[in-house]
Amino acid sequence: MIGKDPTSIELAEHFRSSIPHGEEMGRVFRQTFDQAYDGQHTGRYRPDQLSKTELAHIGSLLEINIRRTFKDLISDGQAMDFLILGAEVDCKYSKQPFGWMIPNEALGHYAMLCHASENLSTFRVGFLRITPEILNAGGNRDQKRTINKTGRQQIAWSWFDQTYPKNTLLHLDPALADRIMSGSSGQVRLNTLFRLVQLELIPRGVIYTVAQQKDPMKRIRSNGGSRSALAPEGILILGDYQRHQRIARDLSLPVCTKGDSLAVRVVSTDQTYEGPKSLISGQLWRVADPDDPIETAPDVP
Helix, strand or coil: CCCCCHHHHHHHHHHHHHCHHHHHHHHHHHHHHHHHHCHHHHCCCCHHHCCHHHHHHHHHHHHHHHHHHCCCCCEECCCCCEEECCEEEEEEEECCCCCCCECHHHCCCEEEEEEEECCCCEEEEEEEECCHHHECCCCCCCCCECECHHHHHCCEEEEEEEECCCCHHHHCCHHHHHHHHCCCCHHHHHHHHHHHCCCCCECHHHHHHHHCCCCHHHHCCCCCCHHHHHHHHCEEEECCCHHHHHHHHHCCCCCCCCCCEEEEEEEECCCCCCCCCEEECCEEEEECCCCCCCCCCCCCC
């Protein structure tokens, strides 16, 4: 078996060591899919709602977003899309694992091989030197060829089936998703979302899709937004503010970053409670159990 190309390994390690836990790369995939859905204007959130042209455009969007997000790691290539550590790198995306189509002009250069599954909420990014030996015979009308078994074994992976922010609506029971999206207004839909989906991060793109309005994040805030509407039901909506992040850590909840939101029903407690609790506006609060009575949630600007 031929060993992996040293430069491929170096490229993979360069990205893996520069992007802790792959979190920022995962958010690039989330951003790319959300751009393709354009949920704010269309209400779409599933890959099967996209046309063939829109599906084919995901690779171009991903390339643009990777370049923009990691401009400290990537510069523009002359022969290929990127120049990374002095190597010309072609950015390739496939909706199928190992389905990349490699053009002849990539021969002798490197490929940044990207794949993501919205159903599994996982992504892959790896690097491979493109030579005739790692490509299948034949090809499509553009003379692009797929990677053979030998080539697959030589891919140096930065991340393999790493999780990324999930598509909340896609992963809901279809009946619940329909219930949320059938609301008569963006505000009603957002209120229903936070009422039905609790204790998990909701990415910004989902908020835009559900609200389908200008400045949808405004619809979450107090003074008439979901925080005000749901407080009487005991529902606290946390965001990416430092105060909110502190509360989430206190309550052992996922911590919101970069536009995330999280809903949780809370009840007041005291020092005798041994589980996670948080001091909010002078009162201790904890995550409510299903049989706890409803209390008005505290105001957390």
